[in-house]
Amino acid sequence: MARVxxxxxxxxxxxxxxxxxxxxxxxxxxxxxxTKVRPHQARTRQSGRITES
Numbered sequence: 001m002a003r004v005x006x007x008x009x010x011x012x013x014x015x016x017x018x019x020x021x022x023x024x025x026x027x028x029x030x031x032x033x034x035t036k037v038r039p040h041q042a043r044t045r046q047s048g049r050i051t052e053s
Contacts, residue, residue: 007031 005012005026012026025032 005031007035 001016001021002013003016003023005014006024007026010026010031012031014023014026016023025035
């Protein structure tokens with residue numbers, strides 16, 4: 001099944017070959033990681049925790 005990437009800034013199409021047919025992003029390293037990092041950073045800033053990178 002062909003899908004469009006779920007990331008806000010990406011419109012790539014990909015072939016969803018996952019067993020459950022529920023893949024959301026074109027690439028975990030390209031779009032999924034960026035999409036997941038934004039809310040994590042916002043929560044971290046909001047709670048006042050400092051993380052080392």
